[in-house]
Amino acid sequence: MTTIMPFGNTHNNFKLNYKVEDEFPDLSKHNNHMAKILTKELYGKIRDRQTPSGYTLDDVIQTGVDNPGHPFIMTVGCVAGDEESYEVFKELLDPVISDRHGGYKPSDKHKTDLNFENLKGGDDLDPNYVLSSRVRTGRSIKGFTLPPHNSRGERRAIEKLSVEALTSLDGEFKGKYYPLKSMTDAEQEQLISDHFLFDKPVSPLLTCAGMARDWPDGRGIMHNDNKTFLVWVNEEDHLRVISMQPGGNMREVFKRFCVGLQKIEEIFKKHNHGFMWNEHLGYILTCPSNLGTGLRGGVHVKLPKLSTHAKFDEILTRLRLQKRGTGGVDTASVGGVFDISNADRLGSSEVAQVQLVVDGVKLMVEMEKKLEKGEAIDSMIPAQK
Amino acid sequence: MPFGDAHNQVKMKFSSEEEYPDLSNQHNNHMAKYLTPAMYRQLRERATPNGFTVDGVIQTGVDNPGHPFIMTVGCVAGDEETYEVFKELLDPVIEDRHGGYKPSDKHKTDLTSSNLKGGDDLDPDYVLSSRVRTGRSVRGFCLPPHCSRGERRAVEKLSIEALASLSGDLNGKYYALKNMTDAEQQQLIDDHFLFDKPVSPLLLSSGMGRDWPDARGIWHNDNKTFLVWVNEEDHLRVISMQKGGNMKEVFNRFCTGLTKIETLFKERNHAFMWNEHLGYVLTCPSNLGTGLRAGVHVKLPNMSKNAKFEEVLKKLRLQKRGTGGVDTAAVGGVFDISNADRLGFSEVELVQMVVDGVKLLVEMEKKLEKGQSIDDIMPAQK
Numbered sequence: 001m002t003t004i005m006p007f008g009n010t011h012n013n014f015k016l017n018y019k020v021e022d023e024f025p026d027l028s029k030h031n032n033h034m035a036k037i038l039t040k041e042l043y044g045k046i047r048d049r050q051t052p053s054g055y056t057l058d059d060v061i062q063t064g065v066d067n068p069g070h071p072f073i074m075t076v077g078c079v080a081g082d083e084e085s086y087e088v089f090k091e092l093l094d095p096v097i098s099d100r101h102g103g104y105k106p107s108d109k110h111k112t113d114l115n116f117e118n119l120k121g122g123d124d125l126d127p128n129y130v131l132s133s134r135v136r137t138g139r140s141i142k143g144f145t146l147p148p149h150n151s152r153g154e155r156r157a158i159e160k161l162s163v164e165a166l167t168s169l170d171g172e173f174k175g176k177y178y179p180l181k182s183m184t185d186a187e188q189e190q191l192i193s194d195h196f197l198f199d200k201p202v203s204p205l206l207t208c209a210g211m212a213r214d215w216p217d218g219r220g221i222m223h224n225d226n227k228t229f230l231v232w233v234n235e236e237d238h239l240r241v242i243s244m245q246p247g248g249n250m251r252e253v254f255k256r257f258c259v260g261l262q263k264i265e266e267i268f269k270k271h272n273h274g275f276m277w278n279e280h281l282g283y284i285l286t287c288p289s290n291l292g293t294g295l296r297g298g299v300h301v302k303l304p305k306l307s308t309h310a311k312f313d314e315i316l317t318r319l320r321l322q323k324r325g326t327g328g329v330d331t332a333s334v335g336g337v338f339d340i341s342n343a344d345r346l347g348s349s350e351v352a353q354v355q356l357v358v359d360g361v362k363l364m365v366e367m368e369k370k371l372e373k374g375e376a377i378d379s380m381i382p383a384q385k
Numbered sequence: 386m387p388f389g390d391a392h393n394q395v396k397m398k399f400s401s402e403e404e405y406p407d408l409s410n411q412h413n414n415h416m417a418k419y420l421t422p423a424m425y426r427q428l429r430e431r432a433t434p435n436g437f438t439v440d441g442v443i444q445t446g447v448d449n450p451g452h453p454f455i456m457t458v459g460c461v462a463g464d465e466e467t468y469e470v471f472k473e474l475l476d477p478v479i480e481d482r483h484g485g486y487k488p489s490d491k492h493k494t495d496l497t498s499s500n501l502k503g504g505d506d507l508d509p510d511y512v513l514s515s516r517v518r519t520g521r522s523v524r525g526f527c528l529p530p531h532c533s534r535g536e537r538r539a540v541e542k543l544s545i546e547a548l549a550s551l552s553g554d555l556n557g558k559y560y561a562l563k564n565m566t567d568a569e570q571q572q573l574i575d576d577h578f579l580f581d582k583p584v585s586p587l588l589l590s591s592g593m594g595r596d597w598p599d600a601r602g603i604w605h606n607d608n609k610t611f612l613v614w615v616n617e618e619d620h621l622r623v624i625s626m627q628k629g630g631n632m633k634e635v636f637n638r639f640c641t642g643l644t645k646i647e648t649l650f651k652e653r654n655h656a657f658m659w660n661e662h663l664g665y666v667l668t669c670p671s672n673l674g675t676g677l678r679a680g681v682h683v684k685l686p687n688m689s690k691n692a693k694f695e696e697v698l699k700k701l702r703l704q705k706r707g708t709g710g711v712d713t714a715a716v717g718g719v720f721d722i723s724n725a726d727r728l729g730f731s732e733v734e735l736v737q738m739v740v741d742g743v744k745l746l747v748e749m750e751k752k753l754e755k756g757q758s759i760d761d762i763m764p765a766q767k
Contacts, residue, residue, distance in 0.1 A: 011436030011531070018535030025534060026563065026599050053395045058533070065596050145395055151440075152406060153399030181410065207589065214447050217407050 012048070012056045020044035025061065031069030032077030033096045033288075034061050042091055051088045053145050055081030060089055063148075063209040070205070076100060076289045079209045081149030083142070083276050083284055097281075097288055101346040110282035110292050113349035116251075116258040122358040125248025129365045130299045131337065134244035135257045135354065137294040138237035138285045140276040141268065146286045147236060148209040155218035155234050162233045165267040166222040173260050175224035177233075180216035194227055198235050211236055211286070228253075229260050237285050237294075239264075248299065250361075254354050282346060292346025297354040299361050300326055304336030305371035306364055311381060315367070318384045319360035320344055340364070356385060396440075401426035406447040413451030414459030415478045415670075416443050424473055433470045437463030437531050442471055445591035458482060458671045461591045463531030465524065465658050465666050479663075479670055483728040492664035492674050495731035498633075498640040504740035507630025511747045512681045513719065516626035517639045517736065519676040520619035520667045522658040523650065528668045529618060530591040537600040537616050544615045547649035548604045555642055557606035559615075562598035576609055580617050593618055593668070610635075611642050619667050619676075621646075630681065630743075636736050664728060674728025679736045681743050682708055686718030687753035688746055693763065697749070701742035702726055702767045722746065738767060 015023055024043045027035040038061065050056045064077020078096060080086055086093055094106045125133070140146060141161065144154045163177050178187055191197035200215045201207055223230040232240040241264065243257035265275055276284035282292040306312055307323075316323055322343040325332040333339075340361055342353040360382075367377045396404055405425045408417040420443060428439040446459025460478060462468055468475055476488045507515070522528060523543065526536045545559050560569055573579035582597045583589055605612040614622040623646065625639035647657055658666035664674040688694055689705075698705060704725040707714040715721075722743055724735040742764075749759045 011533075014435050015533045015535060018533065018539075022535035022538055023533060025596060029563075062595060065599075066594065151396040151399065151404055153396060153403035156403060157399070181407065208594075212448070213444060213590075214406060217447075 012050060012058070015058075016048055020047070023047065025065040027065070027068075029068050030064070030077070032064045032067070032075040033099050034064035034077030034092070035068075036099065037095045038092055046089060046091055049088055051082050051084040053082050053084070053149065055085055055088075055145070055149050057089060057092070059149065059210075060085060060092065063205060066208040067204055075205060076287055078288065079148045079286050080146055080284070080288070082145040083140070085146075086281060086284065086288075093288060097291065097346070100289055101292070102344065104347050106280070108347065109279050110346055111349045112277075112282060112293070113351045114258045114262060115351065116255040118351040119251060119254055119354055119358070121362075122251035122254065122354070123249050125250060125299065125358070125361055126365050127247040129302045129368060130248035130361065131302065132244060132246045132300045133248055133250045133253045134242060134299070135250075135253055135295065135297040136240055136242040137257075137261070137296070137350075138283070138290055139239040139241065139261075139265075139294070140284050140286070141238045141273050142276050143273055144238065147211040147234065147238070148286060152214050152217055155214070158238050159218045159220060159233050161268065161271060161273060162231070162239060163220075163222075164271070165264055166231055168267060169224075169260070169263060172226060172256065173224050173229055173263065175222055175229070177220055177222040179220040181219070191221060194223075196221055196223055196227070196230055198232055201236070206236060209286075229256055231264075236287070237290070250297070250299070250354065250358050254297070258350070290345055292344075293348070293350045293353055294345060295350050295353050296341045296345075297357045298324075298339050298341030299357070300337055301340055301361060301365065302337050303340075303364060303368050306368045306377075307333065307336060307338060309367075309371065309377070311377075315364070315381060316340075316343075318382050319363070320356050320385045321360045360385075396429075401429060404429065406443065408447070411450040412446070412459075414446045414449070414457040415481055416446035416459030416474070417450075418481065419477045420474055428471055428474060431470055433464050433466040435464045435466070435527050435531065437467055437470075437527070439471060439474070441531065441592075442467060442474065445587055448590040449586050457587060458669055460670065461530050461668050462528055462666070462670070464527045465522070467528075468663060468666065468670075475670060479673065479728070482671055483674070484726065486729045488662070490729065491661050492728055493731045494659075494664060494675070495733045496640045496644060497733065498637045500733040501633060501636055501736055501740070503744075504633035504636065504736070505631050507632060507681065507740070507743055508747050509629040511684050511750060512630035512743065513684065514626065514628050514682045515630055515632045515635045516624060516681070517632075517635055517677065517679040518622055518624040519639075519643070519678070519732075520665070520672055521621040521623065521643075521647075521676070522666050522668070523620045523655050524658045525655055526620065528620070529593045529616065530668060534596050534599055537596070540620050541600040541602060541615050543650065543653060543655055544604070544613070544621060545602075546653070547646055548613060550649055551606070551642070551645060554608060554638070555606050555611055555645065557604055557611070559602055559604040561600075561602040563601070573603060576605075578603055578605055578609070578612055580614055583618070588618060611638055613646075618669070619672070632679070632681070632736065632740050632743075636679070640732070672727055674726075675730070675732045675735060676727060677732050677735050678723045678727075679739045680706075680721050680723030681739070682719055683722055683743060683747065684719050685722075685746060685750050688750045688759075689715065689718060689720060691749075691753060691759070693759070697746070697764065698722075698725075700764045700766045701745065702738050703742045742767075 024040045047057050060078045201212045219234045228245050230242045243253045283294045285294050320343050324339040326339050342357050370377050405422045432438045441463050442460045583594050601616045610627050612624045625635045665676045667676050702725050706721040724739050752759050
């Protein structure tokens with residue numbers, strides 16, 4: 001009655017006994033990238049595949065099947081379970097990537113530029129409007145499967161490697177690692193007040209993809225003593241690296257980001273576990289929306305007048321920027337304060353994306369000031385970047 | 386199947402110690418009590434013929450350390466074979482959960498409602514409603530934590546055919562969750578029939594919410610006293626209910642309807658999963674045996690505050706819940722009181738315990754209202 005190793009594909013093979021029509025998900029009410037691309041024919045063609053670690057098409061799409069659409073943002077609706085997912089399921093993921101990343105083609109090459117000196121300006125955003133500045137990205141560690149798929153053993157191995165790497169940092173990056181499962185109440189309170197603590201995901205976009213399994217095992221937070229550089233371990237990606245500080249000095253934030261990230265990457269490489277990267281997709285992350293730079297550079301900025309202006313969304317589109325509420329991706333804005341960040345991830349470099357934020361936010365603050373004085377902003381509407 | 390981990394071939398490259406879940410800190414469920422590192426090492430090499438593995442069995446218990454109101458089971462079956470393939474874990478869990486039920490024990494099924502004594506006279510001033518539910522699994526398909534869309538749809542199709550051939554008092558209609566009109570939905574909510582997408586992490590962590598609302602639906606008779614849920618936590622949940630305290634009538638209808646449905650499924654070569662050791666096989670080990678929960682919503686504002694309330698319930702082999710269902714708290718002194726057992730007793734025996742026990746609880750409530758003591762009517766352990 002029992003089956004011995006390897007068992008990975010047993011259930012997938014069993015499902016093949018059912019016709020394609022019977023297994024193909026009902027996507028008729030769905031509005032996400034996966035649902036746009038995945039036809040019954042395509043499903044039929046690739047449903048019998050699996051990656052070397054046993055990840056299947058149904059795994060890739062489960063989150064998109066379970067979550068038809070989101071009111072604030074067009075969701076991706078699919079995730080990678082490992083580095084190979086992007087290759088094995090390319091017939092689905094290439095068009096999703098193209099749709100999500102402004103027409104990025106399977107033959108395109110992505111440019112990485114983490115040289116902070118290439119950024120122009122960015123140190124003078126008005127702190128009366130720009131309350132805080134932040135740059136984050138994700139990194140995946142080669143040789144392990146990704147959060148939707150990984151086992152406890154893998155997750156713990158990633159944590160172990162990360163703790164070694166992070167606790168060896170010094171200077172302004174010197175800090176401490178707090179595993180989620182053995183945090184004291186006092187530590188937890190402090191991390192919450194600092195806005196550093198990440199909680200067990202509640203968003204069904206993440207939980208349906210399996211990223212919350214075994215919580216809080218293998219998860220933790222490292223931050224430097226200055227509280228301006230922080231790393232999340234085993235949340236939505238293996239690593240999320242964040243540089244942040246109050247006020248508008250995005251230049252300083254980006255410099256710390258680049259320097260810290262490169263130090264971390266060197267240490268991982270020494271342990272023979274470099275980051276997942278290739279010249280087509282750049283940095284490989286769990287969600288196809290984060291491929292390329294995986295970078296979200298943003299500010300919390302007061303735009304009560306501009307945000308109610310008829311052209312607000314158009315301006316954002318032209319500046320290649322995106323708005324969110326200050327609670328993060330699934331939230332609404334509160335009190336006219338918005339999280340404004342770059343919309344792009346793939347096809348432009350880190351420096352280029354942060355430049356868009358710096359220039360774009362500067363312009364929007366100017367517009368806000370004009371509107372405060374009752375003046376028109378029509379002459380300032382930018383061209384499409 | 387859900388969440389990839391069940392077929393993660395990379396796991397086997399890590400040692401058993403590296404993969405063994407951390408159950409040390411806060412875990413308080415049946416699975417955590419029994420799953421030792423040595424047992425995990427042994428079980429992780431296996432899979433059922435449908436590819437369900439030990440990590441699939443235990444995921445819900447790893448993710449949900451414990452529940453404030455109720456000692457959770459912490460493991461589920463993905464198919465009928467799970468109970469055999471992972472018996473080293475599930476037998477002790479079953480024994481612990483079902484009052485010492487041994488691997489060699491036999492379970493008795495009795496759906497002859499005329500064997501119930503009394504039950505038609507619970508005081509409707511106190512007993513607001515009466516209800517009996519059970520679950521059934523359809524042989525030949527994987528269970529909700531593991532089934533694919535194709536399987537789930539096949540279960541739905543069979544169910545619709547079977548239910549459509551019921552008649553008389555059981556004549557009714559099927560409402561598929563995914564194409565219900567707003568009006569239908571509102572009516573089902575008002576009737577307290579509609580089940581929603583599970584929000585309880587106990588269910589979601591085991592994968593039962595996948596593909597919602599595909600192939601889920603509700604069937605009910607025209608009289609609104611008999612209803613069947615398709616593809617929620619089990620393939621089928623069968624419910625008989627009505628206002629007031631006539632549990633006998635509720636149980637009559639339950640047995641009649643269930644027997645008819647079982648006949649229809651057998652005719653289509655898809656009998657219910659059943660064996661003489663575990664009785665009816667369901668997703669959660671807590672529902673094995675009869676799968677039966679017979680209960681009432683009853684007003685016990687005085688009794689529930691009495692120091693001996695819990696003790697009385699225990700002696701009567703009854704369990705309390707809030708009126709919102711398993712994960713909820715009581716509101717306004719109204720409790721959901723039902724049988725605590727599922728396995729090792731027959732359906733008739735369990736409903737008898739509810740009927741007799743609730744009758745006594747209402748007597749106690751009345752005494753307490755009058756300021757009288759209840760010491761002389763305390764029951765012995767059933």
